[in-house]
Amino acid sequence: xxxxxxxxxxxxxxxxxxxxxxxxxxxxxxxxxxxxxxxxxxxxxxxxxxxxxxxxxxxxxxxxxxxxxxxxxxxxxxxxxxxxxxxxxxxxxxxxxxxxxxxxxxxxxxxxxxxxxxxxxxxxxxxxxxxxxxxxxxxxxxxxxxxxxxxxxxxxxxxxxxxxxxxxxxxxxxxxxxxxxxxxxxxxxxxxxxxxxxxxxxxxxxxxxxxxxxxxxxxxxxxxxxxxxxxxxxxxxxxxxxxxxxxxxxxxxxxxxxxxxxxx
Amino acid sequence: xxxxxxxxxxxxxxxxxxxxxxxxxxxxxxxxxxxxxxxxxxxxxxxxxxxxxxxxxxxxxxxxxxxxxxxxxxxxxxxxxxxxxxxxxxxxxxxxxxxxxxxxxxxxxxxxxxxxxxxxxxxxxxxxxxxxxxxxxxxxxxxxxxxxxxxxxxxxxxxxxxxxxxxxxxxxxxxxxxxxxxxxxxxxxxxxxxxxxxxxxxxxxxxxxxxxxxxxxxxxxxxxxxxxxxxxxxxxxxxxxxxxxxxxxxxxxxxxxxxxxxxxxxxxxxxxxxxxxxxxxxxxxxxxxxxxxxxxxxxxxxxxxxxxxxxxxxxxxxxxxxxxxxxxxxxxxxxxxxxxxxxxxxxxxxxxxxxxxxxxxxxxxxxxxxxxxxxxxxxxxxxxxxxxxxxxxx
Numbered sequence: 001x002x003x004x005x006x007x008x009x010x011x012x013x014x015x016x017x018x019x020x021x022x023x024x025x026x027x028x029x030x031x032x033x034x035x036x037x038x039x040x041x042x043x044x045x046x047x048x049x050x051x052x053x054x055x056x057x058x059x060x061x062x063x064x065x066x067x068x069x070x071x072x073x074x075x076x077x078x079x080x081x082x083x084x085x086x087x088x089x090x091x092x093x094x095x096x097x098x099x100x101x102x103x104x105x106x107x108x109x110x111x112x113x114x115x116x117x118x119x120x121x122x123x124x125x126x127x128x129x130x131x132x133x134x135x136x137x138x139x140x141x142x143x144x145x146x147x148x149x150x151x152x153x154x155x156x157x158x159x160x161x162x163x164x165x166x167x168x169x170x171x172x173x174x175x176x177x178x179x180x181x182x183x184x185x186x187x188x189x190x191x192x193x194x195x196x197x198x199x200x201x202x203x204x205x206x207x208x209x210x211x212x213x214x215x216x217x218x219x220x221x222x223x224x225x226x227x228x229x230x231x232x233x234x235x236x237x238x239x240x241x242x243x244x245x246x247x248x249x250x251x252x253x254x255x256x257x258x259x260x261x262x263x264x
Numbered sequence: 265x266x267x268x269x270x271x272x273x274x275x276x277x278x279x280x281x282x283x284x285x286x287x288x289x290x291x292x293x294x295x296x297x298x299x300x301x302x303x304x305x306x307x308x309x310x311x312x313x314x315x316x317x318x319x320x321x322x323x324x325x326x327x328x329x330x331x332x333x334x335x336x337x338x339x340x341x342x343x344x345x346x347x348x349x350x351x352x353x354x355x356x357x358x359x360x361x362x363x364x365x366x367x368x369x370x371x372x373x374x375x376x377x378x379x380x381x382x383x384x385x386x387x388x389x390x391x392x393x394x395x396x397x398x399x400x401x402x403x404x405x406x407x408x409x410x411x412x413x414x415x416x417x418x419x420x421x422x423x424x425x426x427x428x429x430x431x432x433x434x435x436x437x438x439x440x441x442x443x444x445x446x447x448x449x450x451x452x453x454x455x456x457x458x459x460x461x462x463x464x465x466x467x468x469x470x471x472x473x474x475x476x477x478x479x480x481x482x483x484x485x486x487x488x489x490x491x492x493x494x495x496x497x498x499x500x501x502x503x504x505x506x507x508x509x510x511x512x513x514x515x516x517x518x519x520x521x522x523x524x525x526x527x528x529x530x531x532x533x534x535x536x537x538x539x540x541x542x543x544x545x546x547x548x549x550x551x552x553x554x555x556x557x558x559x560x561x562x563x564x565x566x567x568x569x570x571x572x573x574x575x576x577x578x579x580x581x582x583x584x585x586x587x588x589x590x591x592x593x594x595x596x597x598x599x600x601x602x603x604x605x606x607x608x609x610x611x612x613x614x615x616x617x618x619x620x621x622x623x624x625x626x627x628x629x630x631x632x633x634x635x636x637x638x639x640x641x642x643x644x645x646x647x648x649x650x651x652x653x654x655x656x657x658x
Contacts, residue, residue, distance in 0.1 A: 089308070090307070090309075091303050092309065094309070103607055106605075106607040137388055137450070138385065139379075139388040140379040140382075141385050160372070160373050160374075160377060160379050161372015162390060163312040163313060163372070166312040167447075167450055167453065167601075168452075169452065170450075171452070172605040176302070176312060177301065178305075180301065196373075198372025200372075
């Protein structure tokens, strides 16, 4: 008993000494990693960064002629964002994909859709809602709406994979990594992170490209079908397009306020 | 009191070994899921919640059902239930352990689970669900354990328990209400988007929970010296009767609203579940079985002769339990996700590993239940023994 008591005191004393000795060290590390009131380093804004207060996408369905056009957008997006190509239908991940008018607008579809709409596919993606139900549902703020420009973003490192956001999204825009996606990425783009299994992902309106002055990948290859811009700027191309043309949005009756418009 | 769990018959240990074996195999399967990802389940981007979350939802109900013995005893001073409140409370504990495990096995990144605490998000219903489930677990452990200990010592339980007991009653309602709110507040899911979802959850909970409790009472009477009592079982049977009728009634209200309004977003899910949609209907036989079981049990429970016959009552309770389990454990979750938001029909069926992990969680729950019931029953037997010796001596 006596021995163990003595040993305990020895260990306790030693730990206290280590604790005291370690303090400056801990402070140094904390300072180095920026855990202090004023950060030592700041990320400089790229001089060409595209800025807006309300990003929006306009899809001009009149310009869609073939499935290949949409296929090109899908390919550009999935390549840019390291989206894997999984054989198993259940595990598949989609950021942007082609669907029929009846599926994109299930409550607006009539028996007599214009012949053009009946025959083409539409690109669908995350709508970057003004009032996003996914953000409301997320229990960790892993998905959030960026205050500056309304883009609904994901923190892949914070997501716990509860998939509440997937149940909440009324557009089926979210995918889950049912397995490690990395072996299924044909060519890894080092400019954008890959994901790990067990987290949710979706279209991010190419925030990483906007930050360096580039338009979203899908817009670039869209032959003018997609237009991207600031809705709050009345002079922007999207504002002009919407002023001159009648456009619809998906499931507006749900009050989500989608930022993707379809000119029909 | 814990020592009472260490002295048991061969049957007691045998049961624990069997349950432990199932849990062990399931744990290995879970390690496989952890390594591969949730891709080993039947889930997809269209049906993103399945068997795990459905079991969780059903078991929240079983946990809440325990209040049906606590409430009459403590609020209405219905003395007969004093004998079995502990069984309701310990059933709630075991159910909640299963609920929490089901949430854990459903997470894609379980190691990050504590993010829910690190980044508390009061606009997410999951945040409140975490609070109410853990709170209810805590209340039932504290109340159940202390009241049982007092009973063992032949004293009245400590006065500070009283507020906790009263608190546990609305808390039981809250756990299933919040669980329903997980679903019924989602804008794009017509099947769940109904104000009656929480009341319907509660009705099915107050049917399935007490039905299981009756079966457990009958088992305890058969295998131990403790008799929960005929009056107690009959009173529970009446509760089950009212609750299962309310459950079916609420469901029919849903059917009416969807069917008469004929709004596709609402009717399509019911059509899928009961008749199949676009030629796909894997759940159709299950749903009709569930309806048949619930309606059949209502007849057996309403007719006094069949309700009073304990053999028939056991069958009715099994029917209620299985019927409610299919309704919530299979239909409710899948039904909400099919058809998907783009009106495509992609069906879901659990895979073998998924079923194995599910069985394992149930096994863990029943291990907890067996141990807790063993302790409770031993205390009851001890007390009865003391009484008997007193009577003999006197």
